[in-house]
Amino acid sequence: MKTQVGIIGSGPAGLLLSQLLHKQGIDSVILEKHSRAHVEGRIRAGILEQGTVDMLDEAGVGERLHEEGLIHDGIGIQFNGVNHRIGFKARDTGKTVTVYGQTEVTKDLMDAHAARGQDPFYEAEDVRISGIEAGTPTLKCLFQGKGLEVQCKIIVGCDGYHGVSRQSFPSDVLNTFERVYPFGWLGVLADVKPVSEELIYNNHKNGFALASQRSATRSRYYIQCELNESVEEWSDDRFWETLIHMFGEEVGPKIETGPSIEKSIAPLRSFVAEPMRYKSLFLAGDSAHVVPPTGAKGLNLAASDVHYLTEGLVDYFSTGSTSGLDLYSDRALARVWTAIRFSWWFTHLTHRFPENETHGMAYKLQIAELEYLVQSESAKASLAENYVGLPF
Template identity: 50%
Template sequence: MRIQVGIIGAGPAGLLLSHVLNLEGIGSVVLEARSRDYVESRIRAGVLEQGTVDLLTQSGLGARMAQIGLLHRGIELRFRGERHRIDFPSLTEGKSVMVYAQHEVVKDLIAARLAAGGDLRFEAKVDGLDGIDTAAPSIRYTQHGAAKILDCQVVVACDGFHGIGRTAIPSERLRVYERVYPFGWLGILAEAPPSSDELIYARHDEGFALFSMRSPTVSRLYLQCPADVDLGDWPDARIWDELERRAEIPGGWPLARGPVLQKGVTPVRSFVAEPMQHGRLFLAGDAAHIVPPTGAKGLNLAAADVRTLSRALVRWFRTGNEDLLEAYSATALRRVWQAERFSWWMTSLLHRFDETGPFGQRIQLAELDYVTSSQAAMRTLAENYVGLPFAD
């Protein structure tokens, strides 16, 4: 079979690219190693920038998000027993963010692609790529025990950090930038109503804590922990007590507790691979970059990659003009590095770094005092959090 665009990975990036291209009359096939049930049940963060919300809405995917998503007009920074709210609309000309879980976005995308007759091939393991330096690349894959080949004009790897796509770029062409932090996030999904209407980012001498939500009845909460933490040392009661302690304020506060549905540790790392293209192979999403979760940028960067790449592909297929396609990597990486910088800054601002000692802790508090007292500093945080303007 020959198709215009072969897409590896049925995560948000791959599915959104297939959906947007279909709206423009461009054919694609999506290959996914896992089953549909697995893909639709993967729990990931889901804070959507204003631009991501707009992109989903404009492409016909906003109905369920508008119905069950949680619109947030600010966040709270909590430190030294004090509460400080960052109001997004007043600082960003009316912008906000939407809390809408990634697996819900994936469900919407799969439903839309299937309703439109899209070709989604689950349990299709990609074995290799051929001819990416030519005008006729192909993808070798195995599905239900049968070896198959998909011939394309373009291959887009949206197959995540551990996927095969990035490894197809010659090592001498690829440059990698990486930082692995010496801690992780111990996260729980709990059957408990959110303790706050908006996300709380708490800085404490013992480490960072984040209070988020998935719905009006389910909370998502995180604690900074050692990278090699043993979950056996963290029974549910200890987690709840530590969450309450790290967000303490005078007079206490009503932390809603409930049964823990899931528990796990998320590593904290920064990663960027350059360039994001080689020949007729293009990378998007986690295949090209990872950000610390502190800035809530992972899914949003994937959507931004898709926005940039889809526009370039549409121009190329319609007119033969390759200018946008050749500039894809440089264009996407400018936004990637802005998001990396913001995520690094948020991580540095709120986490405990043992190597910096008491001096570093005092610097953090001084920075937080500045951020919450300066209109310019609050605007900088808000502008980055809701999403910087797209560079059209």
């Protein structure tokens, strides 16, 4: 089989890239090691920057998003038991964010592929990359018990942190940077009305808590937990009791409780791999970078990678120019590091770190910065500018 662009991974990055290339008349093939049901079942973030929404519209998959998505033009920042609203439009950004689950984005993109009769090769086993050094990029795998070979001009790895794509870079080419945070997020999804129309980020003396949502009737809540804890230690009753306590008298009594649909613990880390290109092999999304979920940047960074890569690929296949592809890694990484910085700052502002316990000054400085944030128009504008997404 021959194609112009071979893509590994059918998460939002791979699917969006393939769909945008299709709109430009560029062929692509996606190999995915899991089933469609498995990919659809992943519970992930659901805050879309304006630029990501615009890209989904460009890809022709924005109809349901606009019907069901919840537009937010502000967030709450709570500390010392008081919730402070920070608006986005009021900060002259002219932008908003949209609450629409990553699972729904994936479904919409999968449906678009099915509608054009070009589903990914689901359950493609033992995907391997070859021919990069020789200039004959090729993907090989087992599909339905038989060998499948895809000859490509370009290969794009959208296969996540543990995927084969980044591992295929020569070790002397790749540099990696990582910060593992000393805590995780315990998340619960439940069919209960959200406590607020907007997200509330809560700095409590016992740790971080977040009131989020997936729809007008489905809520997503998080609390900071230890990395060595297990989901089995947290009954629904214990979770709700802890959450309500952490949100205090102003917000806590308004929280509706109910049976959890999904409950999980996610570790937090920052990770960046440089460069994001080696010859005809490119990285996009989590295969190249991971951010803490605090700033809601993971999916949006994947989309910005796709934006830069699509521009370069369209130019390459239409004119033969490699300038866009040559600039891809630098352009993408500039935005990645800006988002890594914001997520790092926001995480340090809202979470309890070991130094908070052993050195009281750290906590005092944290509260002082929160006070400055909610009182300073410039500080609010900076948070809003980063949260809604910097321009591509």
